[in-house]
Amino acid sequence: MPHGLLQRLGITQPIVLAPMSGASTPALVAAVSRAGGLGSHGVGYLAPQAILDDAAKIRAATDRPFALNLFALPDDVQADEAAIDHARAALDALMEHEGLAARTTRPERWSPRFSDQFAALCEARPAVASFTFNLLTPRQVDELKRRDIAVVGNATSLAEVRAWAALDVDAISLQGAEAGGHRGTFLHEPEEAMIGLFALIRLAARAVDVPLIAGGGIMDGRGMLAAEMLGAAVSQLGTAFLACPESAAASAWKQDIPTTEDTRVTTIRSFSGRAARGRRNTYVEAMESKAGAFPAYPVMNALTSPLRKAAAAAGRSDLVSEWCGQAASLSRAMPAAELVAILLAEYAQARASLA
Template identity: 45%
Template sequence: MSATTRNAATRLLGIEHPIVQGPFGGGLSSVELAGTVSDLGGLGSFGAHMLPPERIGPLVEALRARTRRPFAVNLWVSDHDAGGLDLDEATFERHWPLFEPYFRELGVPKPERMERGHPPFAAQVEALLEARPPVFSFVFGIPEAGVLRECRRRGIVTVGAATTVAEAQALDEAGVDAIVATGAEAGGHRPSFLAPAEESLTGTFALVPLVVERVRVPVIAAGGIADGRGVRAALALGAQAVQIGTAFLACRQSGTSDLHREVLFSPQACETTLTRAFTGRLARGVRNRWTEQMAACRDRLPPFPITGWFVSRLKPAALAAGRSDLLSLWSGQIAPNLRHRDAVALMQSLLAELYGHSPTHEEKLA
């Protein structure tokens, strides 16, 4: 198997094995998880899209202190949808009645009006360039040409996400170093940027070979992969690495809650849904009371990030009360097959299944 696991993608990323840990935003990433995956020869990732610019440099320093291996920092290129940049008093009062019953139910007082719900990407990427992480991965678009040129000048590898062939081709033409082809099975947000996310739902194992034949750079498969079988299948279709999200999110080293982890290992994880009800952008999570009730009033949901701002004010109280029915429970469709609660055990299992045994020194270097 060494001939297919030591390839352009692993050389580009500076990793031993073709495994990338998916980046999680909103506090779900952790330095420990990213460092653990990187130390074991994969590419650990940290979703930094909610961090203000002044925290990105310290984050990269913390990751460098945790691991000597390459790691990725992820940002969202598009930081708001139309109408979602600011929330004036009239708009706040118009949207408040949709969320007010849940605030009452959880005993959370009416929040002060949001000033800005998401840090500006332009300032974030400037801080990232200054910090120089080994890999800059991004979703929801393509950074401007000047940013990509500066990444090349500073030796930062760029990795963009595509949900369609057209998006992959746009990334390729822009000069991105590698492309994540993310299928509809994946948990979390659908990072579409050329067509509506609801119209960009090709499955992973159709999307990967379509993209591989139409771009020049290495392709990383994402969505519906949680074990060595999935890795082998993606490589057989032409991907040169895989990105695994839900299986790593379920590990104790991630930043998610114990309540979320327990749901991922429960029968409830058999039912996921695509919803805009948690942030205003389409994302896959476990079906619960919130997704069901909000589906009935989807036309009233405010745009991203206003919906996410309201929901974030409810999250601490929902967690404290053990209310998984009111939490965002991000999950891919593969969740019922999860077996590991520890990132070391997960990596060891992935490598044993991929190679058929623990990789030898020669296979690592092949």
């Protein structure tokens, strides 16, 4: 019997492809949606027209529902000039030391304007829209609902769960401390909100009557069933899909994921100015201790862009961000449709073994 949330989202299987900016692609999203799950596309780095173009590409590949995900950010970024100078000097010195010819630049804009991205998302009209980094305004929630777009907010603590529930959203995605990528934390310092998924699901399930989407460290069907047993309606997997051929992760990143030990996965602020979970490497060893003096997201993210591009072009994967969750080494590299089929078979088997 399909769960109410699955019906609301128009999906038949209890699996959501986590939005992954920089790694999710229209092909990956469409593959998961075609397999009966909900493919989500992280479009937080994209300009409005690119959001519309990607939505059209997903639609061309499937008529199944899909989600678009944005970083909820203020339109105007307050840049801390001293922190910018400090970061540029440190980044330029690192590039020189590592033999990369690139140097930092000051872009015209630090990131696309959220209100323009939001307008593009409304125009694209996905079945589901999810948001991280902050709350929406009640008016923005209404705008989405008026277009019959289901609204999902990301939470990393009980207080954040309650804040989204007060906005009467359709579902809340829980981002456990295990999760790969940027922390969505908005009411606390990120290190205060490193709540493990086991604890977070139980806290949220007892506190609110909103369907829960559980993410963080789920890599197989047993993990999916465990999340459901704890009170989640559906599981959201990100890292599990990074090594799929449809993902945009660089090939070195894809190769590194299955060999990334749990103790090598850490919280990193120095790539983007915002805490994110990924693999500790040469860049992190050199820069993380300086991160307190660097500017916040999105300024730092824009400043590291030349270094990340130059390092990728030079095959220096030890200098680029390789986001992944704590259970990365359980990753299986295969086409997304095959992975979904295996995950669902494992989930059914785990369920049967408990019956």
